[in-house]
Amino acid sequence: MTDIAPASETWTVAGRTFSSRLIVGTGKYADYAQNAAAAEAAGAEIVTVAVRRVNLSDPSQPMLVDYVKPDRFTFLPNTAGCFTGEDAVRTLRLAREAGGWSLVKLEVLSNTAHLYPDMVETLRALDLLIKDGFDVMVYCTDDVVMAKRLEDAGAAAIMPAAAPIGSGLGIQNEVNVRLIVEQARVPVLVDAGVGTASDATRAMELGCDAVLMNTAIAGAKDPIRMARAMKHAVLAGRDAYLAGRMPKRLYASPSSPLAGLI
Amino acid sequence: MSGDPPVVSGEAALHQIQLNGEPRQVAAATILALVEELSLDPRKVAVERNLEIVPKSLHAATPVAEGDRIELVQFVGGG
Numbered sequence: 033m034t035d036i037a038p039a040s041e042t043w044t045v046a047g048r049t050f051s052s053r054l055i056v057g058t059g060k061y062a063d064y065a066q067n068a069a070a071a072e073a074a075g076a077e078i079v080t081v082a083v084r085r086v087n088l089s090d091p092s093q094p095m096l097v098d099y100v101k102p103d104r105f106t107f108l109p110n111t112a113g114c115f116t117g118e119d120a121v122r123t124l125r126l127a128r129e130a131g132g133w134s135l136v137k138l139e140v141l142s143n144t145a146h147l148y149p150d151m152v153e154t155l156r157a158l159d160l161l162i163k164d165g166f167d168v169m170v171y172c173t174d175d176v177v178m179a180k181r182l183e184d185a186g187a188a189a190i191m192p193a194a195a196p197i198g199s200g201l202g203i204q205n206e207v208n209v210r211l212i213v214e215q216a217r218v219p220v221l222v223d224a225g226v227g228t229a230s231d232a233t234r235a236m237e238l239g240c241d242a243v244l245m246n247t248a249i250a251g252a253k254d255p256i257r258m259a260r261a262m263k264h265a266v267l268a269g270r271d272a273y274l275a276g277r278m279p280k281r282l283y284a285s286p287s288s289p290l291a292g293l294i
Numbered sequence: 295m296s297g298d299p300p301v302v303s304g305e306a307a308l309h310q311i312q313l314n315g316e317p318r319q320v321a322a323a324t325i326l327a328l329v330e331e332l333s334l335d336p337r338k339v340a341v342e343r344n345l346e347i348v349p350k351s352l353h354a355a356t357p358v359a360e361g362d363r364i365e366l367v368q369f370v371g372g373g
Contacts, residue, residue, distance in 0.1 A: 057371070057372060057373030058370075058371035058372060058373075059371040059372045059373045060371070060373070061371060064371070067371060080372055080373055081369040081370065081371065081372055082369070082370050082371065082372025083340075083367050083368075083369060083370075084367060084368065084370045085314040085315070085365065085366065085367055085368075086314065086332075086334060086339055086366045086367060086368050088313065088314060088316075088332060088366070091332060091333040091334055092333075095338055095368060095369075096368070096369050096370050096371055097338055097368075097369055102369075107369065109369070110372050110373070112372050112373070122342075122345075125347050126340040126342060126347065126365075126367050127340070127369070129340040129341075129347045129349060129350070130338075130339065130340035130367065130368065130369060131369070197373065198373075246373030247373070
């Protein structure tokens, strides 16, 4: 059974066009093989990756690129672990050297239990990265005014959190996500907080262009099955959004005719 | 540190460098040789030497000198 989606239903970010509106992370999996299987089941075309030191004491350790292959997926390198703009530039330059990737995910987290991003440093890092020639998708809070600032500063995409990273609490801020979608002229993606399929559908129903998730899949009891669920959830939400939902009513409106009763 | 380490017959002198944050003695005279000495695939790693990226095309031409601070990184899982 194939999923019926019009060939024209693609989305574009920084001049790059994709069919899948589901971006998946590569963290927290049992192993890289499961990771690769989940990314396939999700129908993802883009995966986020981190940049870290090679383990020199064990060069035979499995490498991500041997399972989640860079000729099969677009890698979206992130700045996880970077708390300053300078760290972000340094890290992403290495990612660009390692694989030619210039479309990147900027995340400058706060050192807190909630891990919400430090927007002041994020804005600063965004400027530095754009000057260095990167196309930057920015992980941000749901501050509608800040989202406009990021876009005006040249962000290729705005990626507000629905809830804290890895919390699975779902869309906690529907009003703000909708407002960000309404004002943005670049893609908007919910990134962080999605927990189950209905959360992803909800994000798409609010008008998001795509959804980014990691723990929702990797942390499920059956990650491959959840990856599949998420693929369908994003498709369902996108179709529902484009279909234009029925209005909500305060009272009933019968579906069967009143005339012709026996 | 004492003076230059003794040269073992047929091998290059060892250099003391900082590699991924740890001090290490290496024999490699170039970045390419270093990556090989560490049994790494040069296509799967990126190299920074003294805070500057060393492009793959320059691995063979870039020396490894005493006191260099080198970072060897790769892609790993992340969200």
